[in-house]
Amino acid sequence: MSKPQKFKTLRGFRDFPPEDLQRREYLFSVFRSAAERFGYREYDGPPLEALELYTDKSGDEIVDQLYAFTDKGGREVALRPEMTPSLARILADRSRSLPKPIRWFSIPQLFRYERTQKGRLREHFQWNVDLVGEDAIDADAEILAVALTALRDLGLGPDRIRARISDRRLLAALLGAKGLDPETHEGAYRIIDKVEREGRDRAVERFGTELGVAESLAGEILELLELSDPAELRSLAPDASPLEEAIVEVEALLEVARDLGFGEYLSFDLTIVRGLAYYTGPVFEIFDRAGEYRAICGGGRYDSLLERVGGEALPAVGFGMGDVVVGELLDELDLLPDLEPRVDYFIVSITGEERALGRRIAASLRARGHSVALPLRDGSVGKQFKAAASEGAAQVIILGPDEVGRGEGVIRSMADGREETVALDTLTGEE
Numbered sequence: 409m410s411k412p413q414k415f416k417t418l419r420g421f422r423d424f425p426p427e428d429l430q431r432r433e434y435l436f437s438v439f440r441s442a443a444e445r446f447g448y449r450e451y452d453g454p455p456l457e458a459l460e461l462y463t464d465k466s467g468d469e470i471v472d473q474l475y476a477f478t479d480k481g482g483r484e485v486a487l488r489p490e491m492t493p494s495l496a497r498i499l500a501d502r503s504r505s506l507p508k509p510i511r512w513f514s515i516p517q518l519f520r521y522e523r524t525q526k527g528r529l530r531e532h533f534q535w536n537v538d539l540v541g542e543d544a545i546d547a548d549a550e551i552l553a554v555a556l557t558a559l560r561d562l563g564l565g566p567d568r569i570r571a572r573i574s575d576r577r578l579l580a581a582l583l584g585a586k587g588l589d590p591e592t593h594e595g596a597y598r599i600i601d602k603v604e605r606e607g608r609d610r611a612v613e614r615f616g617t618e619l620g621v622a623e624s625l626a627g628e629i630l631e632l633l634e635l636s637d638p639a640e641l642r643s644l645a646p647d648a649s650p651l652e653e654a655i656v657e658v659e660a661l662l663e664v665a666r667d668l669g670f671g672e673y674l675s676f677d678l679t680i681v682r683g684l685a686y687y688t689g690p691v692f693e694i695f696d697r698a699g700e701y702r703a704i705c706g707g708g709r710y711d712s713l714l715e716r717v718g719g720e721a722l723p724a725v726g727f728g729m730g731d732v733v734v735g736e737l738l739d740e741l742d743l744l745p746d747l748e749p750r751v752d753y754f755i756v757s758i759t760g761e762e763r764a765l766g767r768r769i770a771a772s773l774r775a776r777g778h779s780v781a782l783p784l785r786d787g788s789v790g791k792q793f794k795a796a797a798s799e800g801a802a803q804v805i806i807l808g809p810d811e812v813g814r815g816e817g818v819i820r821s822m823a824d825g826r827e828e829t830v831a832l833d834t835l836t837g838e839e
């Protein structure tokens with residue numbers, strides 16, 4: 409007989425055995441709790457969408473990474489690489505009948521054919537929180553606060569992480585003030601987006617070769633991007649200029665986010681551009697302070713996407729936070745709680761004769777909402793206690809011939825060994 413073929417997960421995909429799933433569920437519960445405390449409601453959509461939903465809305469980087477194919481009906485489809493286009497599509501159908509603003513969140517599994525590396529897989533779960541129908545800066549600050557609330561709840565304080573905040577309008581106004589044509593701005597964003605990874609010299613070179621920007625001007629622009637206070641850009645901004653307006657907007661965002669309790673996390677950082685094509689205003693990314701990991705989270709304002717998928721023209725702002733980077737960071741800092749298996753009761757039968765009674769007690773306790781594990785065959789008392797421990801039983805119900813003869817059982821706490829005698833009728837629910 410030929411050796412059976414062994415199968416592994418595909419590269420960049422994960423299995424979730426119970427302990428990993430429990431860890432994932434822990435993250436999700438923190439995400440849900442944060443979103444719900446701000447009044448957001450959970451939604452979902454299908455994992456497979458029409459290919460065109462992404463091809464001109466998401467930006468080249470994501471489109472290159474699509475899992476796309478032709479289905480059996482000849483339709484071009486793609487596994488969702490991000491949730492925002494789906495959200496826009498869902499709302500295009502429904503937003504008119506919904507009170508504004510719309511506060512929705514979701515935790516979809518997403519698929520991108522990425523080069524796998526630390527923090528980047530080919531599938532991940534991404535907590536998406538979006539606020540639609542409000543263009544006041546308080547909406548942007550609220551979205552930032554939801555993300556930071558969850559990270560704070562996970563134990564990541566301002567000593568560990570920081571939110572880097574920029575604004576595409578501010579960047580455009582700045583490039584404009586420096587004499588760069590609007591047509592070159594997309595190209596400039598692409599270069600700026602990579603400054604951190606590729607270095608300043610490479611950026612200057614790219615400004616020259618790709619956009620025809622002189623070395624000295626490129627150097628000046630890159631220097632401005634290093635400023636950490638938006639007010640420092642004022643000298644370049646005449647009153648009522650687009651740059652002045654954009655500065656006021658970012659300052660307001662920082663101030664409102666400070667009021668919401670997250671001042672210590674914030675830094676103004678014009679090198680944050682975001683790879684996706686649809687952002688129109690403030691954008692942000694959250695990173696670990698040491699700078700060892702990829703972005704934990706990214707988001708921003710996208711005021712024209714809903715209209716572009718045929719919906720009501722509604723302003724929107726939101727973010728996506730993956731489960732991968734934050735999981736790696738929590739692991740490294742030992743911030744994940746011990747998530748042991750747990751049942752309320754394990755039923756030990758001393759002679760084996762009491763197993764039928766044990767089954768009746770288990771049935772009754774489960775009907776009353778308790779979790780109960782039972783030995784499935786006769787075994788020594790020692791073995792049964794071992795099983796109780798590995799099931800994570802909080803209490804063991806011991807059924808021995810003498811006690812059962814008296815109509816009683818013993819409940820032992822696994823934490824402190826304390827025992828209590830109880831009437832069997834209480835356990836079987838027949839009192």
Ligand code: HAM
Nearest residue numbers: 490492528529532703704705706707726727728730732
């Ligand atoms: P994004 O920056 O592409 O934004 O992804 C957001 C976050 O998802 C990243 O910061 C990272 O934590 C995680 N992530 C992305 N790709 C991967 C991957 N291959 N493996 C592991 N984690 C990953 C968006 O997707 C926007 N749609 C977010 C958004 C929502 N903007 C407005 N609303």
